[in-house]
Amino acid sequence: MAEADASDGLFGEEIAGGRRAGTGGSLSDATHASAPLAVRMRPRSLDELVGQPQLRAPGSPLRQLVDGDRSLSLLLWGPPGTGKTTIASIVSRQTGRRFVEISAVQAGVKEVRAAIDSARATLVATGEETVLFVDEVHRFSKAQQDALLPGVENRWVTLVAATTENPSFSVISPLLSRSLLLRLESLDDDGIRAVLANAVSDPRGLADAYRLDDEARDHLVRLAGGDARRSLTYLEAAAGAASLAGDTDGDGRVVIDLSTAEAAADQAAVRYDRDGDQHYDVISAFIKSIRGSDADAALHYLARMLEAGEDPRFIARRLIISASEDIGLADPTALQTAVAAAQAVQLIGLPEGRITLAQAVVALAVAPKSNAVYLAVDEALRDVRAGKIGAVPPHLRDAHYAGAKKIGHGEGYRYSHDAPYGIATQQYAPDAVADARYYRPTELGAEAQIKQRWERIRSIIRGR
Numbered sequence: 001m002a003e004a005d006a007s008d009g010l011f012g013e014e015i016a017g018g019r020r021a022g023t024g025g026s027l028s029d030a031t032h033a034s035a036p037l038a039v040r041m042r043p044r045s046l047d048e049l050v051g052q053p054q055l056r057a058p059g060s061p062l063r064q065l066v067d068g069d070r071s072l073s074l075l076l077w078g079p080p081g082t083g084k085t086t087i088a089s090i091v092s093r094q095t096g097r098r099f100v101e102i103s104a105v106q107a108g109v110k111e112v113r114a115a116i117d118s119a120r121a122t123l124v125a126t127g128e129e130t131v132l133f134v135d136e137v138h139r140f141s142k143a144q145q146d147a148l149l150p151g152v153e154n155r156w157v158t159l160v161a162a163t164t165e166n167p168s169f170s171v172i173s174p175l176l177s178r179s180l181l182l183r184l185e186s187l188d189d190d191g192i193r194a195v196l197a198n199a200v201s202d203p204r205g206l207a208d209a210y211r212l213d214d215e216a217r218d219h220l221v222r223l224a225g226g227d228a229r230r231s232l233t234y235l236e237a238a239a240g241a242a243s244l245a246g247d248t249d250g251d252g253r254v255v256i257d258l259s260t261a262e263a264a265a266d267q268a269a270v271r272y273d274r275d276g277d278q279h280y281d282v283i284s285a286f287i288k289s290i291r292g293s294d295a296d297a298a299l300h301y302l303a304r305m306l307e308a309g310e311d312p313r314f315i316a317r318r319l320i321i322s323a324s325e326d327i328g329l330a331d332p333t334a335l336q337t338a339v340a341a342a343q344a345v346q347l348i349g350l351p352e353g354r355i356t357l358a359q360a361v362v363a364l365a366v367a368p369k370s371n372a373v374y375l376a377v378d379e380a381l382r383d384v385r386a387g388k389i390g391a392v393p394p395h396l397r398d399a400h401y402a403g404a405k406k407i408g409h410g411e412g413y414r415y416s417h418d419a420p421y422g423i424a425t426q427q428y429a430p431d432a433v434a435d436a437r438y439y440r441p442t443e444l445g446a447e448a449q450i451k452q453r454w455e456r457i458r459s460i461i462r463g464r
Contacts, residue, residue, distance in 0.1 A: 037236035038229045040204045041195075042086050044093060050198070050228065051191040052083055052184055061180050062087065066094045071129065073152050073159035075137075075167050075176065078184025081227030084162035087182075088133040091160055097129045098122065104139035109147045112140075116151035123156055130157050137161035138170035145172045152178050164349065186226030193221060195228045199235055210239050211253040216261040223265055225309020237264035282308075287318060291326045295365035302354075302361050312353050316342035319360050330370035330445035337363045368445025376438040383433055390430025425463040 043049045046056050046066055055062045065072050074091070076084040092099035100115055107115075119130035132151065134140070140148075151157040152175065159179065167176055187195070199205035200212050212220075216238065224231035235256075241264040242256045249255055286301035305315055316338070323338040341360035345353040397409040414424035427434060441451035 036233070037199060037205060037239075038232040041199050041202065041232055042089060043083075044090070046090055046094075049083055049086065049090070050194050051187040055087075055182055055184070062182060065180075066091060071155050071158055073157075073179040074161070075171060075179045075181045076160065076162045076184060077164075077167050077181060079164060079186050079226065081224075081229040081231075082184040082186055083228070084184060085133070085135065088131060088160040088162070091158065092131040092133075095129075095131075095158075097131045097158060099131050099133065101133045101135065104134060104136040104144070107144075109144050112144055112147040116148070116156055119151060120154075120156040132157040132159050134159065134161040136163065138163040138165040138167075142172055145175050149174055149178070187224075187228055188226070189221050192224045192226065192228065192231050193217065195231055196220060196235055199232055206235075206239055209253060210242065211249050211251075211255050212238075213255065213257045215258040216256050219258055219261045220265075222308050227309075234261070234265050240264065283318060286315075287322055287326075290319075290322050290361065290365045291369065293365055293367075293369065295362045298361045298365045299358060302357060306350070306354055306357075312345045312350055312357060313342070315357055316345050316360075319357070319364060322364055325374045326369055326371060327364060327367050328370045328373040328447070329450050330368040330442065330447040332446060334364055334367050368447070370442045370444050370447045372439060372441050372447065376440070380436075380438045383436065388432040388436075390432035392430060393427050395426065396428065421460070423457055423460045425460055428461065 046063065049056060054060065057063065061072070062074075065074070074087070076087060078084060088101075089099065091097070100119065102111060102115055115132055119132060122128050122130060132148075134148070137145070148159060148161075152159050161171070161175075161179070163170060167181060196212065196217055200210060201208050212235070220231055220234050220238070223234055238256045238261040239254070242254045242260045245260060247255045247257075282301055282304055286298060286305065289297035289301060302315065306312070319338040320335065320342060323334040327334040337360050341356050344356040348356070394408045395411055395413040412426075414426050416422055416424045419425075429436065439454065441447045441454055443451060
C-alpha cells in the first residue's frame with residue numbers, strides 16, 4: 001500500500017536523526033485527522049496490504065516474521081509507493097516493537113550509531129525490541145552501512161531497510177548476507193483501484209462523503225503509474241477541489257468527476273491504456289515517428305507514455321532497438337546514445353529520467369536513417385533457415401589442436417595482417433553462400449563513407 005513522506009513531522013519526537021512513532025507503536029499510531037490521506041490510509045496489518053501477494057502468502061518469510069514474531073532483518077527492494085514503509089510499520093505494530101526511522105538522506109554515521117545505542121539500551125533496560133527503519137539505504141555510504149552491522153549481528157535492532165535500487169550493487173555484502181531480501185512490485189491497475197476504493201469508503205479516509213466517478217477513478221489510476229502513495233495524493237487533491245466546487249449527488253456526497261480530478265492534478269487526462277490496444281498503438285506511433293525523423297511527434301508520444309505511467313525502462317529498450325533497426329551505421333553513435341539513456345534511466349529513475357529519454361528521442365529522430373543492417377541480418381537468417389549452410393572452408397577451421405593440420409585444417413589460410421591494407425583475398429563464407437550480398441549500405445549519413453569502404457574491401461576479399 002502507500003508509503004508516506006516522514007519528513008512532515010507527524011510522527012512524534014525526533015530521535016537519533018530519525019523519528020520515533022511511540023513505544024510499541026508504528027507510524028500509523030501517530031496519525032490524526034489532518035495527516036495526509038496516504039498516511040491515514042496506511043495498512044495496519046498484512047491482511048490490509050494491497051498487492052504483493054508473494055509476501056503475504058501463508059508461510060512466507062514476511063508472514064513468519066510478523067505472525068511468528070521472529071527477529072529478522074529485512075531489505076525491501078521496490079519502486080516508490082509499493083509498501084516499503086508500510087511493511088516496516090506493520091512489523092513494528094504487529095510484533096509490539098518500538099519504531100525508529102532514519103532517513104539515509106539526512107542521517108550520518110553518528111546518527112546511525114546513536115539509534116543503535118538507544119535500541120540496545122532500551123533492550124537491556126526493558127526488554128523491548130526496536131524496529132529500525134532506514135529509508136533509501138542505497139544512499140548510505142559504506143561507512144554508514146558498516147555502522148548498522150553491530151546492531152544487526154547482535155540483534156539489538158530488527159533492521160528494515162528500503163531501497164529503490166538493486167541491493168546487489170547498492171548494499172554492502174555483509175549487510176546483504178545478514179538480511180532477508182524481499183522484492184516488491186508496482187501495483188497493477190486493479191490494485192490501485194482497490195486502494196482508491198478503500199480510501200473513499202474507509203472512516204480513516206474520505207468516509208463515504210465523496211463519490212468518485214468512474215472516469216475520474218480511471219484517470220487517477222493512469223496518473224498513479226502503480227504508485228499507491230501517488231494515487232492517494234491525487235485523490236486527496238481531487239477531493240479538496242471537489243469540495244470547493246460543491247457539486248453533490250442525490251445522496252449528498254460530493255462528486256469527484258474527471259474535470260475535477262484533472263484540475264486537481266494539474267494534468268490533462270491521457271487517453272492511453274497500458275494493457276490495451278492503445279499501449280501498442282502509442283508505442284508503434286512513437287517508433288514510427290522516430291523512424292520518420294519527426295522529433296516533435298516522437299516527443300508527444302513519449303510524453304503520453306510517461307504520463308500514463310509506462311515503465312521508462314520499456315521505452316529505453318525500444319529506443320535501443322530503434323537505434324539499430326532504423327539508424328544503424330548511418331549514425332554509429334545512435335546505439336551508444338540509446339544504451340546510455342537506458343543506463344541513465346536505470347540509475348536515476350523518474351522524474352529526472354524523462355530528460356535523458358527526451359534527449360535520446362530527439363537524437364534518434366534527427367539522425368540519418370538506414371535499415372541496411374536490419375535487412376542484412378534478416379536476409380542472412382532466411383538463408384540459414386532455408387538450409388543454405390554449407391561446411392566451413394578448411395583453411396578457416398581450427399588448427400590449434402593436435403592432428404588438425406594432418407586433415408588439412410588451417411592449410412592455406414592467409415593472415416589478414418600480413419596482406420596489403422590488412423585485407424586478404426580469400427573465401428570466408430561457405431560455398432552455399434559464397435556470393436551472397438547481405439549488407440547493402442546506403443548513402444545516408446555516415447554510412448555513405450562506409451559504403452565506399454565496404455565496396456573496396458569486398459572487391460579485395462573476392463579477388464575482383
